[in-house]
Amino acid sequence: MRKRDIYGYAGKMLHLDLHTGEFSTEPTEKYAREWIGGSGIAQWILYNHLKPWVTPYAPANEIIFSAGPLVGTLAPGASRMSADSQNTQTFGVGTSNSDSFFSSQLKYAGYDHILIHGRSRKPVYLWIDDDRTELRDASHLWGMTTWETVDAIRQELGDTEEIHTVSIGPGGENLVREACIMQDKGRTMGRCGIGGVMGSKNLKAIAVRGTGSVEVAEPERFMEIVFRLREIFEKSAVSKIYRDYGVPMALKSKQASCGIPYKNFQELVLPDELYKKINYEQFVEKYQAKVVGYPACPQHCSRIFHIHDGPYAGLVTEGFWFEQLAEFTGRLAVWEPTFVPKLNSYCNQLGVGVDLVAGAIGWAMECYQRGILTRSDTDGLELEWGDTKVILELTRKIAYREGFGNILAEGCSKASQIIGKGSEYYAMHMKGQDLYEVIRSAIAWGLGSCVSSRGGGHVHGSPLFESVITPLDEAKALKVFGVRVTNDPISFEGKAAVVHYFERFHRLCNALGICQFCTVWADINLPGFPELAELYSAATGWQTTEPDLKRITSKMLNVEKAFNLIHTDLDRKDDYPPDRDLTEPIPSGTLAGFHLTREKWDGLLDEYYEMNDWDKKTSYPTKRCLTELGLGQIVKDLSKCGKLVDA
């Protein structure tokens, strides 16, 4: 076996200038030791490349697609990929992550990252076939749905089996604010609107096939760790639930803990009758055609559904997560269970994010309910809760920016600014990005979602254990988090510390290419910092400890914080829940009457900022914090724009 320059990593980053059509490469090692990989490397590059005047759809914006150093190996859950760019909703940090086959193929083709610069004058797609790279005409693909695009590309390139793709649909082509990027036909990089950034660059898709290899530095040690960790998955009760049914099983615990945004957050539980009708276990038993697993995953929590009866009979599609249940059954109050895969697959094909679709339509339905919007505003449509035909029609209008859909395509925050008339109160968003997370009924979940650098979302700091499927092992949690917590969702004890832990741990997962569901996030007994440190050390040969990883991920967090401070006016004032969460007590359910107040939130934010060594008044990082992390450049940059606290 030949000695490589670098282990775990493929070793190269592929640059494409869409303006000239030229390719170049640079070694991943230039960044790997300091930033690990994945979105860790991507965010550092974007921080340095994107000047303060860059806007999301400008040619000067960049997109970075990333695998991670563990992708392409058997590290449990090592199948993720990231897309990083400027956020089209917040104008700050944009980062979105997905399961994929694409990322391992990219590694086998010899690349860790693809960096897209500039803009093509006409529609194109990128084809990476091992070390051969080609920019191909996509004018015949423009206008196609993502599913049509995948089929057409595989047909054109003559291989329907081994080629994997990322692509956009009409949503991305029409710059819908939260247009998503589809990985093949079943998974999305759904947040931050990066599908629209691709559309602005006339980049329809990327296709990849890789026949090479990924090699680890210490193969025997690596495989010993792999098999040891896989045994833990075998014993995990949570893992079994995900394997047997999938993540939507969280519906039971979310119903029990007031975590469902019913009718645009007017209630936080489903009506009893609707909850019984949905019965997700029965849904799986009736419609599941096959379980689906992504590369190296021991958990296999996805599935193919074949809907063989009802209004959407004939639909065959990959399954959905709890999020879609919360958005469609909850937020839009749809009673037909098969509508969930129907709308999910429709959004996937059109390339529009489910959170924008449900967020904007949910806002509009509540405004219609309250008389703020009338049929003269809505192209004559009656926006009654749960009307599936109207929802499908509005989704289509959003993707094509037609009529009222052109306003909804901006997301509920910007749509409410256009409409005014007090509709802003009903726009549930965080920093401009549509939000499905119920903040007021789960403190750490809420805090993580509010302070997330990308503008809301629960995968950069929120724990799951406040509404977890199985009870929390509190003794183990103390050992892992270093602080006493219970899974009482409305207790404040230890919650800021847990968010501090997860905003680093989630970044580690995104840097390595590991699925967060295959970690302590889902079950306290699954791999955490120590186990991922072991895997990374054995894979790369660079002996790395848990403290090393915590320091690196603290750096990543502060890079993203600085990006937001330089590119936006986001600061402490934007780390509060939506007004509705602070104004209205929980109306019904087990937590009825609990009122999350601004005063309580102030205390929580103060505690969280202190842990990060950020100024309590503004949330700006202190000079001490950045200096200790070796981020002297950021000290200078923030000082220049008056957003550094000299402490």
Next chain:
Amino acid sequence: MVDGLTIKTDKCCGCRSCEMVCSFHHLGVFQPSASSIEINEQDGGKMCSVTIHKTRHGTHLACDKCAGLEVPLCVKICSDTMSNELNSILAHIPG
């Protein structure tokens, strides 16, 4: 012509862990294109075909049933639901 044995099943989830562990067994690296076992999606994802190559086929190496190991690695790493299927194919591989 594929000189191997193929079954079509809805029990394979398509995670390709078997391909990765097989190539690791042969070459000490993760390289599914070299694996003796090959998984492909069928019927719009509702099924998978599982092929084990008896002799070298293109880049795919011949299966040696992980000679010297107690259990073939593809069987070891896969879930219990696929054990019977994999063993039924392996029964036809020499060695």
